[in-house]
Amino acid sequence: MDLPKNAFKAALRAGHTQIGLWCTIPDPTVAEMLGATGYDWMLLDTEHSPMDVLGTLPLLRALAPAPVSAVVRPASLDVVEIKKALDCGARSLLIPYIQSAEEARAAVAAVRYPPAGIRGVAGMTRASGYGTIAGYHRRAGEEICLLLQVETAEALGEIEAIAAVEGVDGIFVGPADLAASLGHPGETGHPEVKAAVLDAIRRISAAGLPPGVLTLDQAFAAEAVEAGARFVAVDLDLSLLQRGARARAAEWRARLG
Numbered sequence: 001m002d003l004p005k006n007a008f009k010a011a012l013r014a015g016h017t018q019i020g021l022w023c024t025i026p027d028p029t030v031a032e033m034l035g036a037t038g039y040d041w042m043l044l045d046t047e048h049s050p051m052d053v054l055g056t057l058p059l060l061r062a063l064a065p066a067p068v069s070a071v072v073r074p075a076s077l078d079v080v081e082i083k084k085a086l087d088c089g090a091r092s093l094l095i096p097y098i099q100s101a102e103e104a105r106a107a108v109a110a111v112r113y114p115p116a117g118i119r120g121v122a123g124m125t126r127a128s129g130y131g132t133i134a135g136y137h138r139r140a141g142e143e144i145c146l147l148l149q150v151e152t153a154e155a156l157g158e159i160e161a162i163a164a165v166e167g168v169d170g171i172f173v174g175p176a177d178l179a180a181s182l183g184h185p186g187e188t189g190h191p192e193v194k195a196a197v198l199d200a201i202r203r204i205s206a207a208g209l210p211p212g213v214l215t216l217d218q219a220f221a222a223e224a225v226e227a228g229a230r231f232v233a234v235d236l237d238l239s240l241l242q243r244g245a246r247a248r249a250a251e252w253r254a255r256l257g
């Protein structure tokens with residue numbers, strides 16, 4: 001079996017904007033259904049959800065036949081979590097809370113086998129097609145997409161240094177944590193936060209990498225794309241469900257007076 005291509009990595013390299021959905025519901029049926037709704041990528045979040053890295057395995061399986069790319073977010077820059085996510089078959093990773101070029105280099109090392117990095121080696125994993133992908137251990141890095149998340153005022157100061165680290169495929173700006181770091185917790189719509197996000201997107205783009213962001217404000221998502229964002233999560237599974245449920249309930253409350 002050939003090493004499968006990472007369509008998400010290829011699309012980012014080609015400069016194609018990828019529209020995403022942020023997923024925190026740890027249920028393969030929900031993931032399978034959402035996988036067929038038309039998004040380019042789905043973020044499986046283990047940082048802020050009741051799901052750990054191993055909990056993404058049934059979701060990765062559910063999404064495998066769908067025309068959507070799964071991106072797994074480990075809870076932190078943790079070599080063991082990253083190794084497990086990769087062994088489970090995640091090929092695109094978003095690593096949160098990267099503060100410096102040194103941490104970016106550590107993330108790159110975590111996704112590469114020795115001698116280039118420190119990823120632990122195993123044969124019978126889902127990642128290697130249970131040992132059937134020819135040359136997997138030599139070539140795995142070709143199809144791994146490593147995205148790093150900057151989300152503090154300090155990290156914004158390091159964007160160019162982080163972007164210069166070889167092996168980084170994209171940089172994501174986290175508006176919620178950035179808002180808190182800038183002194184506006186819970187206010188991702190604060191003008192200072194929005195300006196900082198757009199400035200970060202422009203600088204990441206100028207540094208030669210695709211920028212990413214998450215926002216449920218569709219007008220701001222469009223501004224982010226205009227500023228150069230290339231992987232943009234425009235909604236969240238729980239928010240979609242809540243909006244739909246509320247709208248239906250409100251409709252019937254109104255009908256019944």
Ligand SMILES: O=C(O)C(=O)C[C@H](O)[C@@H](O)CO
Nearest residue numbers: 048151174175176177178214
């Ligand atoms: O800082 C951010 O923004 C993020 O990292 C996304 C958050 O985790 C959250 O909004 C997703 O539920």
